[in-house]
Amino acid sequence: MNISNFENQINNAQQQLAKMQENLDQPPSSEREAEAITALSISIEELHVALEELEQQNSELIITRQELEKERQQYQNLFELAPDGYIVTDRNGVIQAANRSTEKLLHVRRDHLLGKPFILFICKTSRHTFHHCLDSLFQSYEIEELELELQPRHGKPLIAGISLSVELDFKGNITRLLWSIRDLSERIANEQKNRQQAALLDVATEAIIVSDLEDKITFWNSSAKNIYEWEAPEVLGKNAMELWWQETVPQLAEAKQSALAQGKWQGELKKYTKTGREILVESHWSVIRDRSEQPKSILIVDTDITEKKQLESQLFQSQRLESIGTLASGIAHDLNNILNPILGSVQILPRLIPQPNESCRKLTELIETNAKRGANIVKQVLAFSRSEEGERQNLKLNSVIEEVEHLIQETFPKTINLVVNTPPDLWTVYANPTQMHQVLLNLCVNSRDAMPYGGTLMICAENRIVTEDYARKHLDAEAGAYVVFSIIDTGYGIPPQILERIFEPFFTTKEVYQGTGLGLFTAMGIVKNHGGFIEVSSELKSGTQFEIFLPAIEIEKIETKVSTSALPEGKGELILVVDDEKDNLYMTQILLETSGYRVLTAKDGLDAVAIFEQHYGEIELVLMDMMMPNLDGATAIAELVKIAPQVKIISLSGLATDYSLARNSKVKAFLAKPITAESLLTTIKQVIQN
Template sequence: MHPDDRARVRESVQQALATLSDYEAEYRCVWSNGSIHWILAFGRPTYNSDGALIGMDGITLDITSRKQAEQKILEQAALLDVATDAIFVRSLDHQILYWNKGAERLYGWQAAEALGKNAIELLHRDDLTQLNEALKIVVAQGDWQGELTQVSKTGQAITIASRWTLMLDETGVPKAILIVNTDITEKKQLEAQFLRVQRMESIGTLASGIAHDLNNILTPILSSAQLLLMQNTLTDDRKQHFMKTIELSAKRGASLVKQVLSFARGVEGKRAVLQVRHLISEIQHIAFETFPKSIDLSVDSANDLWLVSGDATHLHQVFMNLCVNARDAMPNGGTLNIAANNFMIDESFARMHIEAQVGAHILVTVSDTGTGIPADALGRIFEPFFTTKDLGKGTGLGLSTVLSIVKSHGGFIDVVSEMGRGTHFKVYLPAIPMHEAPPVQDNELPHGKGELILVVDDEAMIRQTTQASLEAYNYQVLTASDGIEAIALYAQHRDTIRLVLVDMMMPSMDGMTTIRTLLKMNPQVRTLALSGLLSSTQISELEGIHTSTVLSKPFTTKELLENIHQVLEAQADIA
């Protein structure tokens, strides 16, 4: 017996003899060859016919293999606790079975608090769609990885990169899931900032074209307005022509400003089923208005183009970047072509393209007839800060951003380029093979039923034109020049005012403060927020108010009437 174990084993045997009970002990023995073995011993006192103690009977088992396995497990557990990642094991019915130190640091729950708890209830909130999908995949395929949003003990949202591995019992039956989670919250925030910086770079490259186009838009507006004021002999047809010119030019300018603001600000992280054809149409409009006229632009989108699940702002950024690069590659003019088609990837294609997955995709190809990319640079074009442009004409962020966004959507990119002949960028995105029903057009403008509407705006001309438009379509109107006046008017007419139109950027009391004050007076008050420059924070706050809707400036009479009609109809349905 190992010298260090003798005293402990002797004490166990003596206690068993003194209490006339069985004993059990684990101890080490040194074999003749010097090797150490673990022994498990069981003993019991034995007596003669007179009841006198004559000795002890017992058995011993060599448990060396078991002790070595236990030691290995302890060492592995110690290593897991050293890991910075959160590592835990959950049963198939979501019970937490193991919780390492990394999990304690990331989530704030100590192991004693987390063990035995339901993992979903502890770490997740709200939408569990992605979580349930991950569970299906790991059970079917044995592993899964992706990004999830979870919550800490304090309720703070955490973005994590998660890897799941299915654990099997000795018969091969699934018994639990090993999960390794890495906190990427800060990384995602930095990525969002990076994307915003890159978007602003793209806006900067278009700035001169935007300024030129806005001047072209303003010129016919000013000329037509002056002619209408100065010429008393104009026929009705000529007056209609000039008024139509003013209207179309104003719409053209509003559309350009709205698209640029939307692209620059971005509403990131929101995935939805969308039609890429519409994004390409917006890109076509911006390119047509801002690119040099020496560049011929052509667009060819399939009418039956499949839908994709994606972030519209980010995908817009992908195609905008590719088009800007194509423009820069054609300083002396050329042809820019954007094509979008359905593409089914089979196993043969997937074997030839390592990033491709079998299934339905859409293929968007951006082609130019420009200078081309040198062969020695082609393999580096997606590296951050790598650029073939002259100093001061590019940061090298554009294509690295494009690749990052496309990969985050489960897609990939192919590039073919030839010096002096041009470049083709092929963007493959996983598709939802379904047809989009064409929207039903209704040209009839909705009329009011005499409802009273309060219009709040610090711009007198906007108040006057809005009032005239509403009264022309059978609404009654009160107007206020700021939030303070609006609160006073609402207090006088709260029982009859059905809707409040609120400009979001006003002096003294801004729109958001006005809406909050109205809600305190009447939690059911209906508001329509009007603004051309809302921040993401304001948009999120307004979306959280179930009685408020947002209408972007500038808006047409048709857009105004349709939004008011929808709000009032919704109010009638609730009532």
């Protein structure tokens, strides 16, 4: 019975009661009748009240039903529009309901899904996992999220993440299974891509570091470990500013501030490794932003340029020294041409003045001594500039070290303890023994000066193989066999700011008149001229070590020497002297004429060719200067050979390197200025006789 019928019946009862009361002509005959009528009236009123309450409850029930319907519709919409697939199955896995996302995932319309077992859409490789899942569910009613490979009706299989829940009846029995299906293909692809990118980052030679805005390190690749020596677990989550030494923090903070302001920053930074080793890195900082373009983290790419900077410094110094050497060569050539007539003239004077007085004799000796001294200084400069090759021979450095050892024991302070360690089987080098003596002695003198209050000076030698890896880190080094001799002292040490300048010419830290600044300068030139290189290491208050690398020889080289004898005399042979320096020309003419020769002179190559054409049948020998205007010595020699192929020629030059211009021609001998009378006359005699 509905509320409306119930209300009609109440109204009918009330009307009948009213008629009964109207039909009574007299009051009720008894009290019992009156009470019955009253009770009936009250009951009718109570029914009216109950009816009103029922109507109110009915209204509330309608509202509740509407709200439930609205809520049900919302859940239905969520079910339909959810990005993940949702299906409902019975306890056996037969599909009872599915949403739109499930249609898209499985490429099947919903009306075709209903009534189908869900297992039909699971790849065979995953069905065992599916059955195991159901068995576990029926035992514990709980299951962890699992991954299954699904096979859509059309298309490739996909990996799906499956979540499962159950519906129970009032007895606690499973009635339905609720499945949530999420396509993991994109996530897996992204993870694979991230792994590939991480692998690429790990094989990169640069250190790649990512830190958040609070400087916490979130990524650390293998090269970062190789460069900075920290393993990834040691640094992840650590503060990057605290990782490096305190003195580098201001630079890092400035780099971070610039990167955040401009989006990126690059520059050179000094950092320290886990073991405290200082390195220089070329650092690139880039700001990584989130989807709202707000800074999220900072990507740092560091390249270790420590070795590169060292090589650049070595190259710069080598180029600077090479430039100075070129300048020195030009100056030395002019000085030799100046010293040559002085030295030659002073050696001729005793012939012109057979019985000089004491003052004249002393002045002559003074001039000759200082001319030779000047010539030796020029040779030192030429040795550095690679212009003075000097006479070389197959040499065991043991003998040179023994000579220097004896000299040190005789002249150095007794407060310096000398230790010498040289193996007897030291390899052979092809070197000038005098120059090797000079290099070793210069370094030992520097060590002595660094130990004014005494100490230990050690001279060592060893055979060593320089590897390709070592050679790449040292500008002048080449892989191969070397003899290395080391000079080690326990002196003051060399400050870092001075260490890079010690091979500069005229650079010295000694007092005025106590050093010229040419010792190490010359030593470097000699060693490089021999194909070697020098390594220096020093620590303040602990001492300095110089290592001199000289290439060992594999094939014994033929050694040639010119024997000397007393000053020979000529027998009237005609000699053509060619030189653009008038003083040299005059001095040579006087020396030869006083020694029994006849002389023709030419001021340059053109003049020499013209004179030779007129007298080549009489000329026994040509003395040819190499550096001249108009026609240089090498070209003039070629012209003379065309006229008389058997012509005998001795070339002269203020630079020893000019020998390379003449040695491929018909030149019989080469003399470097300044030339002594003895060497010139002896060489002339030998060439004429051969």
